[in-house]
Amino acid sequence: MEAFRGRRQRRHRWLWRWRRNPLRRRADVVEGWVLLGAWLLTLLAGAALGLVSARTVEHGLAQERAASRPMVAYVVAHAPGRSGARSSSGERVWAEVRWTAADGSPRTGQVRVTPGAATGAPVAVWTDARGRLAGRPATPTEAAVRAAFIGTLAGAAAAAVPYAGGRLLLARLARHRLSRWDTEWSRLGPQWGRMTG
Known part of the structure; x- marks a missing residue:
């Protein structure tokens, strides 16, 4: 029974500020x-x-x-580096590519491709609504x-x-609150000493 009471007290400890208690202050x-x-x-x-x-x-x-929009672009000129280098190191190099925008106009730009990509190699690119290159x-x-x-x-x-x-x-x-307690104690402390002496 004691263990149950202790558990209940712990559970409701955080409510102490709202419970009726003669020691509870406005603060x-x-x-x-x-x-x-x-x-x-x-x-x-x-x-x-x-x-x-x-x-x-x-x-x-x-x-x-x-x-x-995903588009297919084609490498304009042979990309720098030796072909097959990506498979071993994941390296990519910049190369110029050409694609046709949704309005039919030809566009060119720089994108990263595998090293040694041949002229005319297809490359997947993303474009915005105006046909400009955009990130994936x-x-x-x-x-x-x-x-x-x-x-x-x-x-x-x-x-x-x-x-x-x-x-x-x-x-x-x-x-x-502590300063108020100090004030009250300075007023009541001397009386407390006389009552116990």
């Missing part, structure tokens, strides 16, 4: 509400900004993916991972503000 109640408000703001701010950031990133990457867009899985990572960082940063503010306010309230 204890204020600290309790400040603590509760800081935790609620921390959770709400972190969750809200994290979700908004994640959705914004994912939406932006989806728009980028929708605007990008993130896949839906990559976009989800990136959005989750950025959302987590943004949520943690947003949650840190009310958490730190609450901690500072609680520290200030504790200093105020």
